[in-house]
Amino acid sequence: MSQLRNIAANGLWNQNAVLGQMLGLCSLLAISTSVVNAVSLGLATIFVMGMSSLIVSSLRAFIPYEIRIPIFILIIAALVTVVDMAMNAWLRDLYLVLGIFIPLIVVNCIVLARVEAFAAKNPAGLSAFDGVMMGVGFVWVIGLLGAVRELIGQGTLFSGIEMIIPSASAIQILPADYPGFLVAILPPGAFFVLGLMVAGRNWLDYRANQRIHAQRAQQSAAAVAG
Amino acid sequence: MINNSPYFRQPASVRGVMLKVLAALLPGLAAYVWFFGAAILVQLALCSAAALAGEWAMLAIRKKPVWLFLSDGSAVVTAWLVALTFPPIAPWWLGIMATLFAIVVVKHLYGGLGQNPFNPAMAAYCLMIVAYPQIMSQWPAVGFTDFSTQLTAIFGPDRHLDAITMATPLDALRTQLHTADARATVAGILGSHATFGNIGGKGWEWVALGYLIGGVWLVRQRIITWHIPTAFLATLAAIATIASLANPAVFAGPVFQAFTGGAMLCAFFIATDPVSGATTPRGKLIFAAGIALLTWIIRTFGAYPDGIAFATLLMNLCVPLIDMHTQPPVFGHKKDEEEDKKGP
C-alpha cells in the first residue's frame, strides 16, 4: 500500500514531470492556452503513458536489453499513432486544435523516461499505475496552467468544450466586458505562469522543510529537557 | 574584475543621480505638453504613484529598509519612462498596471535595484503592446490639447477617441508604404501628410529635440557616459543612410529615424540604464549599436509601432555575453585598449 502511495506522491508532486523534472515543456507551453486544450492533451498523454508502461512492463521478459530503446519507442509511437487516428476520427475539431502536439507525445521525454526508469523493472500493475500517476501529474499542471491563462487571457473557463461535448458551452467567469489580457494566451504568458507555479512549488516545499526542521528541533529539545 | 553598477555601493548618491535624470527629461516634457496637451502630466502622476506604491509594498515584503530605497527616486524614473513611452490618452489603468508590472515583476522579482536583467520600463511597454495593441496605438493628434477631452479619454466612461487620435509618424509612414499604391514613396508621403513636420513628426521632432538637449546636459554632468547615446544614434543614422541611399522610395532617412518615435528617449534615457545595460566602455558601444540595429529592423519590417522596447530587451539579454567579452584587462596587465582610459 505504501508503495502505491509512494508512486502516487512521486507522480503528483515529488518527482512531478513538469514542476519537479521540467520535462515535456514544449507541448505544455504550446497547448496550455485553455483548459480544454490542456486537459485534452493531458488525457491523451495519460493514456499513452499508462498503456506504454503496462505493455512494456508485461512484455519486459521478451525485450532484449540491447534493443530495448527501439522497442520502447516502437510501442510508444504505435500507441500515439492510435490516439492520433482515433482523435482525428472522433474528435476532429479538437484534433485540429492540438495538431502537431499529439504526434509529438512520442518524443515527450516523460513517456520514455518512465518506461525506461520504472516499467522496464517493475511488475505490470505497478508500472501502469506509475504511468498513469505521472500522467495525472502532467495533467493537473497543464490543466492549472491552462485555466490560469484562459481566465486571465479571456475571462472564461472551458472555452472550446463544445468540441468534445456539443451541448456544453464555456463559462464566463469575469464580466463579459473584461477586455482580456492577450499576453496570457500568447507564449510569454505560458512562461510567466509556469515560472510562478514552479516558484510556488519551491516555496511550499521550503515551508514544509522548515516545519520538519522546527519539529525535529522541538523533539530534540524535548528529549534533552526530559 | 567586475564592473559593478555604481548604484549599489553608494545608495546615498542614487537620489542625486535620479533627480538629475528627471530634470533632464523636463525640456522634452515641456515640448510634449506644448504640442500634445497636459494629459501626459496626468499619466506621469498616475505612474509615479503606482511606482511608489509598488516599490513600497515590495520593499516591505522583502523586509528591506523602505524609506532608504523609496526615497532614491529610481522607481519614479521608471514610472516616468513608462508614462513617456505610453500614449498619453491611454486609459488610466493601463499605465498603472504597466508600472506595477515594471516595479513588482521586472525589478523586484528579479532581485530589486541593481539586479534586474531587463529594463523595467521597456518590459512593461512590451507587455502592454502585446496585450493591448489597439490601445497602445492610439496616439493623440498633434495640436489637440483640450484638457477636458483628454481627461475623458483617460478616465472614461466614453472615450471618444476618433476625434483626438492620429497615427504616429512612424505608423503613418509604414501604413502608407504598405498600401498597395505603387506611387507611394517616402518623400511623397513625408511631404504630403499632416502628421509630418520639418525633419521628423510634427510636434514629435520638438519633443525629441528636448530629449536631446536634456541628454547632452546629462552627459556633461557625467551622469551618463557618451558611449551609449553616440553609438545608438550613429548606428541608427548609418543604417538609415545606407538604406535610404539604396532605395529612397522605401526607406526613410537618418534624420527622420532619429527624430521620430522613441529614438532620442532611448538614446539618452532608456539604453543608458546602468543596471540592465552593458557596463564596460566597449560593451556599451556594442550594446547601443545592437539596439539601434534592431530598432531599425523592427521599425522597418515589424508589425508593432516602434522597435525600441523590443530592441532594448533583446540587447539586455546579450549584456552578460557582451560584458564578458569586453572586460578591460586587469590592472598590471598590458593595457592595449584606448577605450579603457575613458571608462568611468
Place this chain on the structure above:
Amino acid sequence: MSETESPSAEKVASAMMAPLSESSVARISVRTAVILLVFTMAFTALMAGVYQLTQPILEKSALDAKRRTITEVLPPDTYDNDLLADAATLPPVKALGRDAPTTIYRARKDGKPVALVFEAAALDGYSGRIDLILAVSADGRMVAQRVTLHKETPGLGDYIDPKKDKNKQQPWIKQFDNLGFDTVLGGKWRVKKDGGIIDQRAGATISARAVTNASGRAVLWIHDHSARLFDLPNGSQWKETSP
C-alpha cells in the same frame, strides 16, 4: 555489433568470464532481430487495424469540414446540387490573388445558377497574405466571405476573422454580406478611410483594407466571368482567354 558493447552488468560480467564464441554471437543477433521483427509486425498490425477502423470516418469528416466551411459562406438551402462535385479548376488568377490553381464550386437550384464558391487571397495584409473563401451569387452579389488563414497581429488586425472579432453580434466581416458588384464599380467597396462604406477599426486599417480590396477585386472578376464559369463542363480546366 559485438556483445561487449552492451552495458548490462551481468552480461558484461559473463562476457568477461568466457568470450562468446562466434556461433553464439550469430545466434544472439538473429534472436534479437527476430524479436524486433515480431514487435514491429505486432504493433504495425495494431496501427493498421485502427487505420482500417478510422479511415472511412476520416474521409467523411474531411468532407464534412469542407462542407462546413462552405456552409459558412453559402446557406445549404439556397442550392440543391451536389456542390462539391460540381467543380471546375481555374489556373492561377491574379485578380483573385491566387498563385495556385483555384477550385471553383458552382451552386445551382433546379439547374439554374445560384452562386459560385471559391478561394481568393489578399496579398497586402499587415503581416502578409490573408486567405479568403467567398460565395458570390450569379447576379454578382457577395453572399458572404470568411477569412480562412491569416497572420495579422493578435488583438489588433485579427478582427477580420469573426472567431477573433470581439464584436460577436456584428462581426466586421458581415458588412460585406449582400454587397453587389456595382458597389465596386461605384468606388464604394473600400474602407471608410479611403472614402468607401466599409468600417475599419481604429489603429488597424491595413488588415481591413487588404480584405476589402481583395474581395472587391474578386467579386468584380467573378461577376465579369460568371456566365462562362457556370458553363464550364464539370471537372474541366478553365483556359484564360484575352478579355
